[in-house]
Amino acid sequence: MLNKIVMGMVALRLLSGTIEILAAVIMARLNQVDKALLVNAGLAFVGPMVLLATTTLGLVGLADKLSWNKLAWIVLGVGCIFVGVLKK
Numbered sequence: 001m002l003n004k005i006v007m008g009m010v011a012l013r014l015l016s017g018t019i020e021i022l023a024a025v026i027m028a029r030l031n032q033v034d035k036a037l038l039v040n041a042g043l044a045f046v047g048p049m050v051l052l053a054t055t056t057l058g059l060v061g062l063a064d065k066l067s068w069n070k071l072a073w074i075v076l077g078v079g080c081i082f083v084g085v086l087k088k
Helices: 006-029 033-062 068-086
Strands: none
Touching: 006 033, 033 068
């Protein structure tokens, strides 16, 4: 039987994938570059939020097994990912 935290992570990733597929269908139906670009911009918000939520769930599951030092390195790494993705 799968762990509850793993199931939560799986559910978030399935939701994210479903949103991506729906966005592609919407872009195809709109058939206009400007509107498709707006849909794509919305996906730029969804991706990092799912990354953050999934990582948070994983860290909650590992919290009792990680030292504070390792946890700090993980948080710093996730922070670097966000800076790299969101910085212009």
